[in-house]
Amino acid sequence: MIALISTPWPDVPSLLGPALGETVRLVAIVMTVVVALGLPLGLLIFNTSPLGLAPHRLLHVSVSWISNLGRSLPFLVLMAAVIPATKVLFGTTVGFQAALLPMAIAGVAFFSRITENAVREVPRELLDVGLAGGSTRWQIVTGIQLKEAVPGLVAGFTINLIAMIEYSAIAGAIGSGGVGYLAVNYGYRRFDQNIMLACIVVLVAIVQALQFSGDRAVRALTR
Amino acid sequence: MIEISGLTKSYGSTTVLDGIDLTVADAQIGAVVGPSGAGKSTLARTINLLERPTSGTIAVNGRDLTALSGSELRAARREIGTVFQSANLLRRLTAAENVALPLRHHGVPDNQVRRRVHELLERVGMLHRANHYPSQLSGGQRQRIGIARGLALKPSVLLSDEATSGLDPDTTLSILTLLRELRDDLGVTILVITHEMDVVRGIADQVARLDHGRIVERGAVADVVRGSDSDLSRALLPLPPAVPAPAGHRTWSLRYDAAAVSPFWVAQVGREVGTDLAVLSALVEETGRASVGRVTIGVAPGVDERRLEQALITHGLVVEQRATLRAVTPRTPGTPGAEAVA
Numbered sequence: 001m002i003a004l005i006s007t008p009w010p011d012v013p014s015l016l017g018p019a020l021g022e023t024v025r026l027v028a029i030v031m032t033v034v035v036a037l038g039l040p041l042g043l044l045i046f047n048t049s050p051l052g053l054a055p056h057r058l059l060h061v062s063v064s065w066i067s068n069l070g071r072s073l074p075f076l077v078l079m080a081a082v083i084p085a086t087k088v089l090f091g092t093t094v095g096f097q098a099a100l101l102p103m104a105i106a107g108v109a110f111f112s113r114i115t116e117n118a119v120r121e122v123p124r125e126l127l128d129v130g131l132a133g134g135s136t137r138w139q140i141v142t143g144i145q146l147k148e149a150v151p152g153l154v155a156g157f158t159i160n161l162i163a164m165i166e167y168s169a170i171a172g173a174i175g176s177g178g179v180g181y182l183a184v185n186y187g188y189r190r191f192d193q194n195i196m197l198a199c200i201v202v203l204v205a206i207v208q209a210l211q212f213s214g215d216r217a218v219r220a221l222t223r
Numbered sequence: 224m225i226e227i228s229g230l231t232k233s234y235g236s237t238t239v240l241d242g243i244d245l246t247v248a249d250a251q252i253g254a255v256v257g258p259s260g261a262g263k264s265t266l267a268r269t270i271n272l273l274e275r276p277t278s279g280t281i282a283v284n285g286r287d288l289t290a291l292s293g294s295e296l297r298a299a300r301r302e303i304g305t306v307f308q309s310a311n312l313l314r315r316l317t318a319a320e321n322v323a324l325p326l327r328h329h330g331v332p333d334n335q336v337r338r339r340v341h342e343l344l345e346r347v348g349m350l351h352r353a354n355h356y357p358s359q360l361s362g363g364q365r366q367r368i369g370i371a372r373g374l375a376l377k378p379s380v381l382l383s384d385e386a387t388s389g390l391d392p393d394t395t396l397s398i399l400t401l402l403r404e405l406r407d408d409l410g411v412t413i414l415v416i417t418h419e420m421d422v423v424r425g426i427a428d429q430v431a432r433l434d435h436g437r438i439v440e441r442g443a444v445a446d447v448v449r450g451s452d453s454d455l456s457r458a459l460l461p462l463p464p465a466v467p468a469p470a471g472h473r474t475w476s477l478r479y480d481a482a483a484v485s486p487f488w489v490a491q492v493g494r495e496v497g498t499d500l501a502v503l504s505a506l507v508e509e510t511g512r513a514s515v516g517r518v519t520i521g522v523a524p525g526v527d528e529r530r531l532e533q534a535l536i537t538h539g540l541v542v543e544q545r546a547t548l549r550a551v552t553p554r555t556p557g558t559p560g561a562e563a564v565a
Contacts, residue, residue: 126311126313128307129305129307129313129324129372132272132273132303133300133304133305133324133372133376134296134297134298134301134328134329134376135324135325135328136328139328143324144313144324147313147315148314148315150315151315223358
């Protein structure tokens with residue numbers, strides 16, 4: 001009985017194609033925000049720490065606390081919690097826009113820690129080279145710290161990107177659109193096994209491909 | 224020239240450096256030696272102002288750098304180039320890019336950067352490795368790049384912070400030769416901080432011994448190695464292990480200026496005193512500007528000690544230590560020289 005209402009295979013691409021496009025668009029927008037905000041936040045967390053270029057206890061503790069806050073809640077809870085803010089910001093509580101805010105919050109918090117870890121791996125002695133040579137702090141951050149941390153940042157970016165694809169599927173629960181939404185509405189609610197299977201295949205393929213490319217990039221960037 | 228005076232560095236109640244006075248004149252090579260924990264690395268980090276001194280001054284060409292801050296300090300840092308232990312090259316930059324880094328950070332235009340990098344790499348003999356990454360270079364090559372980077376901004380003082388630690392003896396020698404050439408060609412003043420006596424013997428004009436944060440001994444290397452009565456002179460020219468003295472022989476340690484004393488002195492003194500001298504260990508070394516010999520001899524029983532000493536002094540030798548009628552026990556190679564027993 002259940003199998004009878006499955007979408008016929010020839011019709012699957014017409015559903016899956018647009019859903020894939022939505023996922024790509026959602027994740028791309030979120031990742032842009034994630035890097036734009038998470039990277040500076042991570043640099044701030046590290047460089048205000050006692051090991052950083054400008055130790056500042058109060059600032060470090062505050063920024064660190066904010067970053068932890070964004071990572072404290074399970075994504076489903078976070079999504080529900082920020083609904084009032086989403087309503088103010090986008091005027092809606094469902095759909096594409098509704099998923100943006102919680103995903104950006106979780107992603108920025110995540111990437112700030114990834115950045116902090118990546119720059120922490122840069123040997124302190126290399127920062128000393130810049131300091132002793134009269135480089136400005138900004139030059140040291142951009143020319144030494146970030147430059148040396150690139151492989152770690154790319155590896156972290158890959159992890160973050162895959163996590164965001166996962167979150168986009170969870171956001172399907174509030175009707176965000178995309179592959180996750182398709183899987184929830186057709187695969188789960190309507191027991192459409194063909195759609196479910198197609199969604200699984202597509203998600204697995206995307207994640208495998210991204211991880212493979214990320215690993216290759218890290219290897220190419222490591223000297 | 225670099226003049227360090229009254230340099231003190233404390234962390235809380237712990238004083239790591241205590242009133243260091245140190246001057247290295249233009250185009251001279253000064254060395255600071257000391258055991259680990261003596262404060263050498265703190266001294267290095269304080270001289271290149273990675274650490275602020277608690278008190279005291281560091282003046283390069285008469286200008287006190289400790290009084291500066293902000294952009295003035297950054298500009299003044301050009302005066303002191305640092306060569307770090309294990310080079311500290313950026314892993315993701317090529318050799319040429321590493322050398323270019325300080326130039327770029329000081330706003331030198333691109334065409335001048337290229338010219339200067341080329342010139343520097345050529346000077347340290349690394350032009351053929353310009354586009355290699357640090358992981359593709361040997362330790363010695365990396366350190367050459369580190370030296371080129373240290374010289375990029377044409378500093379008047381080059382600070383070498385344990386730059387040869389961890390390099391094999393041949394590579395150490397080649398790096399020291401390079402440093403000496405740089406001093407001779409560019410007139411750069413070099414301050415070497417090291418725990419290796421070979422380095423001091425190899426290139427330094429002046430040496431200071433740091434212990435527990437104070438300079439406990441200092442002097443021109445030539446004088447220190449000719450002297451016989453200090454820890455530094457013994458450390459700089461350690462006697463090789465001696466063979467056991469023939470039965471009944473007494474052991475004497477001698478030191479002499481090898482440039483001034485006849486190389487035939489053993490036979491000559493023996494003839495004058497009427498006895499054969501047994502050579503138990505010997506070291507003749509050319510160190511910078513002094514040729515120094517250190518010898519342990521065995522003196523046969525019945526030889527008139529005063530006559531022998533007189534003959535040795537006439538020939539220009541200094542008697543450092545002598546043991547009276549005491550058999551020298553054999554010891555394993557590698558243990559400290561005869562003076563430990565004599």
